[in-house]
Amino acid sequence: MLPPELPPLPALTRAEGELIDRYLEVVDLLGRINPGRPGHTYGGLRAAQALVTKAVALRDALAVMHRRGETELHAPTLARALRVLDGERRTARVTLPPRSDS
Numbered sequence: 747m748l749p750p751e752l753p754p755l756p757a758l759t760r761a762e763g764e765l766i767d768r769y770l771e772v773v774d775l776l777g778r779i780n781p782g783r784p785g786h787t788y789g790g791l792r793a794a795q796a797l798v799t800k801a802v803a804l805r806d807a808l809a810v811m812h813r814r815g816e817t818e819l820h821a822p823t824l825a826r827a828l829r830v831l832d833g834e835r836r837t838a839r840v841t842l843p844p845r846s847d848s
Contacts, residue, residue, distance in 0.1 A: 755830050756823045761811040766802040766827050770836055775800060777839030 758766070778785065778793035811817075828834075 753830055756826045758823070758827060759814075759816060761807065761813075761814060761816055762820075762824065762827075765804070765811060766824060766831065767802065768807045770828070770831060770833060771800045772797065772804050773833075773836050773840060776834065778845040780840060782842045783839065 775793040775797045777783070779790045779797070781790075
């Protein structure tokens with residue numbers, strides 16, 4: 747059985763697509779570093795080391811947009827793209843997990 751087909755990505759400029767991709771890379775690394783979630787220090791260390799490079803790429807994507815005159819972020823369109831790319835699950839790893847009051 748085939749998995750359900752994902753909705754299509756909204757139309758994005760190349761720079762917007764780059765922004766979304768770089769943002770999700772940073773989010774994934776922050777989720778691996780999150781001290782409120784279980785994991786190993788070595789994995790967090792490796793993610794923190796990679797974060798520097800990915801943050802520079804994110805900055806560069808925004809700089810390209812700005813230079814090209816794309817001065818406004820079209821939040822509804824970009825949010826739709828994030829949802830198609832599993833952004834809700836990926837960004838949830840950055841937040842604190844639900845409290846387990848036992």
